[in-house]
Amino acid sequence: MPAPDHQESLPPGMVLGPDGKPCRTCTDWKSWSKIGKAKAKKDSKESASSPSTSASGAAMAASAVAGSTPDASAASTFNYENECPPDKEILGRATWTFLHTMAAYYPEKPSAMEQTTMKSLLSSFSQFYPCGPCAEHLREEMKVDPPKVESRKELAWWMCGMHNKVNDILGKESFDCNKVDERWKDGPADGRCD
Template structure:
């Protein structure tokens, strides 16, 4: 009779435990099961990062303590030197140089969303007034592909579901502009943001205000 496979039981238990562990507030997992930066705002992402660093630091401290030899003078001295060096490094870095997060760091959910809506609205604003059959087909294909590869998985899934209910209206620039505005307002409503007046899409994304302030 073969011996029982305890590794399989352990693996199942680990998986069950991980699945039952609540996610930290603000964390969204990507398709790979890892925290998704482009699905998470920067404030939540930093909290997740700080928590992970804190856990690693505690683990490292525990390992160092368990492996140390209290009777070794050399080890104690080395630890003292290392501690002093770390303290000096911390002191020199106490006033970090200011940096622009949006310019220097990978996009979070908010930055990616703003940039994406700017691109989509502007693209639609310059769509032909009377598009050919080929241009209509290309636009449908582009939006379909976009909804498959948008980096924020939950956002992409939501767009795909909305497009099933209300497919892109590509017969004219005006129709497509209103459709895109409607899609954006659905997201605004979910996020509790202000609803945009779709009668102003050309003013916002193509022509600019009538007073010429953007000219």
């Protein structure tokens, strides 16, 4: 059986999801946009040979190949992060913001019920995080190093450690966990965030 169209032309960096289709939330936008441009090129060729296709549709496809939108004023205000579904990077940044902030505001002395709820939340999160390979890696890490939910500080440091493991894999600098409250709760001492 021939491979589906999108698999034949899979660019480097592209990851497939469980449905066998390209996974936007597992892929960075640069790799993702290569698929979009290839598709636009194909659509553009098809629309050129199809008299029923509208001129604006062809213009849309052609401009997508060139990496712009057909409307110049729209192009000047276009912002991928604010207007498009998230790629792996945008999703990652937003999710870390949520996770670190949640840890920063977790109770200093959580009740037994709060500890159980937090464990359950993180377990569910690692099951449903929409970047499959990221979620799988997180689940593996959580088996080796389960969430520390006994206090706010422990959770904040555990989360920092988890993030540093991902940073390490991606070749990024390790974050100093002594600064986790400054980054996610209190802001810097010079008051520039106040």
